[in-house]
Amino acid sequence: MNVDLILEALREGFPTDPLEPQTMPIDETIVTLTPENLRPAVQMLITRFGLRHLSTITGIDTGDEIELLYHFWDRQGLTLRTSLPREDARIATLTDLIPGAAFYEREAAEMLGVVFEGHTGLDTLLLPDDWDSGPPLRKEVE
Amino acid sequence: MSRITIPIGPQHPALKEPISFLLTVEGERIVESALRIGYVHRGLERIFQDRNYVQNVHVVERVCGICSHVHTTTYCQGVEALLGLEVPPRALYIRTLLCEMERIHSHLLWLGVLAEHIGFTTLFMYTWRDREIVLDVMEELSGGRVAHAVNIIGGVRIDLDRDHAHSILARLDELERQIEVFVRIVQHERTFQARTRGVGHLSAEQVRRYCVVGPVARASGVDVDLRRDAPYAVYDRLKFRAIIAQEGDVWARTMVRSMETIESLEMCRQLLTELPEGPLAVRAPRRVPPGEVVSRCEAPRGELVYYIRSDGSDRPARVKVRTPTLTTLMTLPDQLRDVNTADVPTVLSGVDLCIACADR
Amino acid sequence: MIDRIVRWARRKSPWVLHFNSGGCNGCDIEIVDLLTPRYDVERLGILKEASPRHADVLLCTGPVTRQSRDRLRRIYEQMPAPRWVVAVGSCCCSGGVFRDGYNVLGGVDRVVPVDMYVPGCPCRPEAIIDGLVRLLETIE
Numbered sequence: 001m002n003v004d005l006i007l008e009a010l011r012e013g014f015p016t017d018p019l020e021p022q023t024m025p026i027d028e029t030i031v032t033l034t035p036e037n038l039r040p041a042v043q044m045l046i047t048r049f050g051l052r053h054l055s056t057i058t059g060i061d062t063g064d065e066i067e068l069l070y071h072f073w074d075r076q077g078l079t080l081r082t083s084l085p086r087e088d089a090r091i092a093t094l095t096d097l098i099p100g101a102a103f104y105e106r107e108a109a110e111m112l113g114v115v116f117e118g119h120t121g122l123d124t125l126l127l128p129d130d131w132d133s134g135p136p137l138r139k140e141v142e
Numbered sequence: 143m144s145r146i147t148i149p150i151g152p153q154h155p156a157l158k159e160p161i162s163f164l165l166t167v168e169g170e171r172i173v174e175s176a177l178r179i180g181y182v183h184r185g186l187e188r189i190f191q192d193r194n195y196v197q198n199v200h201v202v203e204r205v206c207g208i209c210s211h212v213h214t215t216t217y218c219q220g221v222e223a224l225l226g227l228e229v230p231p232r233a234l235y236i237r238t239l240l241c242e243m244e245r246i247h248s249h250l251l252w253l254g255v256l257a258e259h260i261g262f263t264t265l266f267m268y269t270w271r272d273r274e275i276v277l278d279v280m281e282e283l284s285g286g287r288v289a290h291a292v293n294i295i296g297g298v299r300i301d302l303d304r305d306h307a308h309s310i311l312a313r314l315d316e317l318e319r320q321i322e323v324f325v326r327i328v329q330h331e332r333t334f335q336a337r338t339r340g341v342g343h344l345s346a347e348q349v350r351r352y353c354v355v356g357p358v359a360r361a362s363g364v365d366v367d368l369r370r371d372a373p374y375a376v377y378d379r380l381k382f383r384a385i386i387a388q389e390g391d392v393w394a395r396t397m398v399r400s401m402e403t404i405e406s407l408e409m410c411r412q413l414l415t416e417l418p419e420g421p422l423a424v425r426a427p428r429r430v431p432p433g434e435v436v437s438r439c440e441a442p443r444g445e446l447v448y449y450i451r452s453d454g455s456d457r458p459a460r461v462k463v464r465t466p467t468l469t470t471l472m473t474l475p476d477q478l479r480d481v482n483t484a485d486v487p488t489v490l491s492g493v494d495l496c497i498a499c500a501d502r
Numbered sequence: 503m504i505d506r507i508v509r510w511a512r513r514k515s516p517w518v519l520h521f522n523s524g525g526c527n528g529c530d531i532e533i534v535d536l537l538t539p540r541y542d543v544e545r546l547g548i549l550k551e552a553s554p555r556h557a558d559v560l561l562c563t564g565p566v567t568r569q570s571r572d573r574l575r576r577i578y579e580q581m582p583a584p585r586w587v588v589a590v591g592s593c594c595c596s597g598g599v600f601r602d603g604y605n606v607l608g609g610v611d612r613v614v615p616v617d618m619y620v621p622g623c624p625c626r627p628e629a630i631i632d633g634l635v636r637l638l639e640t641i642e
Contacts, residue, residue, distance in 0.1 A: 024434055024435060025223035025433075025435045026219070026438070027372065028436045055436075055447045056447055056468075058449045060451065071447065071449065075372060079436065099472070100469060100472055103472055104468075125179065125180065126183040128180065128568045128569045128605070137187065152573055153577060160522055160570060180569055181524065181569045181570050182524045182525070182567065183569070183605050184567065184600040184605060184606050185605045186603070189599075189600065189602065204528070204598075204600075204623070207525075207526045254538075270535065271538055271540060274538075287626065288624045496527070498525065498527045
């Protein structure tokens with residue numbers, strides 16, 4: 001992975017996004033995008049850089065917002081960070097671009113209440129069918 | 143021909159762990175399948191937030207019994223990175239030694255399970271008997287056969303002297319002779335090949351689409367091995383090959399895992415003979431300064447990822463675990479399509495599922 | 503007379519069914535290990551069965567998750583009496599490290615009556631055999 005070329009392409013393609021690239025352990029670069037540009041950015045990463053390996057999607061309820069981290073890897077790590085409002089956490093699905101995102105989106109949906117628009121199979125993955133106590137990783141759920 | 147739906151699981155002789163399938167069949171051929179996981183979902187990511195970093199080492203080890211050491215390795219590695227600790231070389235060698243011994247154990251266990259599922263009970267008995275050699279070594283080193291509690295944040299808590307290292311090397315030689323017998327069987331035994339060749343095929347493109355990792359990916363020609371491509375612990379100091387096959391079926395996966403076992407044995411030899419002197423651990427503070435880390439290791443089933451966020455307290459704000467089995471689970475509907483019902487146990491065994499890992 | 507033979511057979515050759523209700527697999531592989539050459543419980547007359555209808559003893563591992571609760575209950579009900587339950591491993595006995603998980607109900611005795619608790623994390627094969635033998639001694 002050529003991190004510099006990728007960052008340059010992201011700056012060109014999404015000039016109004018914060019980006020603010022940082023390095024974090026272990027050999028990982030993290031950039032911040034707006035939710036609307038997350039999917040177009042991934043599309044660009046796939047078509048221009050052949051970056052297709054999505055390790056996983058981490059969802060975090062920070063108290064102020066729902067943060068989603070998309071962890072990509074190709075000899076080095078690249079994480080795309082985006083934040084969604086807690087009352088209405090929705091973002092476009094990646095499953096048509098990367099079928100391997102299916103389980104990760106389902107898990108973020110059931111654990112944090114995120115809606116992945118366009119995902120055709122958002123049934124519960126790990127929680128029982130009769131779960132009625134709210135998304136377990138949300139701060140207000142005990 | 144009309145279609146029938148057959149439910150399998152969560153308790154079923156063909157399945158080692160609770161998972162359920164709905165297979166839609168036309169005659170003997172599967173046309174569609176759906177799977178349901180979550181029977182082993184213990185809510186670990188939430189539990190991690192209610193424990194401190196030290197307690198979590200104990201919990202992380204119990205995400206999965208078979209790959210317990212690599213879970214603690216990935217977790218401790220991440221926390222050590224957040225703390226900016228430099229783990230002493232001797233500790234890293236010992237940590238890597240257990241990683242490779244665990245890989246040998248996991249692959250031998252898997253080969254036995256596959257053999258049992260295709261009716262080759264003799265091979266099951268032989269592989270499980272010989273994996274006792276590995277379990278004995280791990281028990282002598284750590285006190286535990288299956289859960290070893292070797293890793294601590296900052297290093298390891300076990301040691302071995304020169305005599306012990308020699309004794310282990312002798313037993314590794316004995317084990318290698320046995321494994322070579324198994325490799326010959328897998329390569330040449332015609333009934334084994336008849337049951338596994340062409341079954342459960344995945345192309346390299348399917349592997350990339352589902353972001354599959356580990357031996358299943360390597361058996362379809364995708365050349366990725368984190369130990370070589372993003373070395374952690376002391377893998378940058380070891381000589382080894384990543385084993386790749388092209389056929390993409392259960393037979394190819396068997397070849398990959400068998401040859402990987404031989405490579406791991408050789409790596410254990412290097413680790414034991416080159417073990418440097420020095421301390422076993424550095425002191426780790428209880429509170430971790432705010433930060434985030436993505437820690438990756440090559441578990442026996444592939445890329446294991448831990449994302450940890452710290453907030454300055456003695457408890458993690460978030461621990462996200464992605465286990466390699468999740469990736470292979472996503473390929474199962476593709477793998478099971480057009481397969482005969484008699485081959486279902488073979489396909490399921492071929493991917494080496496670890497449902498405890500997947501469900502967490 | 504027949505009764506005595508049946509009781510002897512039950513004690514001398516218990517058929518076990520293994521069910522994982524939510525565990526990490528550590529105890530499960532030690533249970534499967536019982537069949538393999540080092541421990542070889544078949545010499546003790548213990549056979550691993552595939553169907554609850556054929557089993558005398560239910561060997562449970564793992565804490566009970568919400569999804570497993572009904573399955574566990576049904577399996578127990580399908581076993582013909584007399585039947586016994588052995589809880590193998592600490593989390594089967596009490597929930598273990600997972601006891602406060604949001605999806606965990608606790609040990610297996612929340613759902614079925616347990617006749618023998620064999621703690622350990624994971625449980626050693628020797629301990630499982632010991633637990634089974636002690637259970638059989640109480641059957642008379």
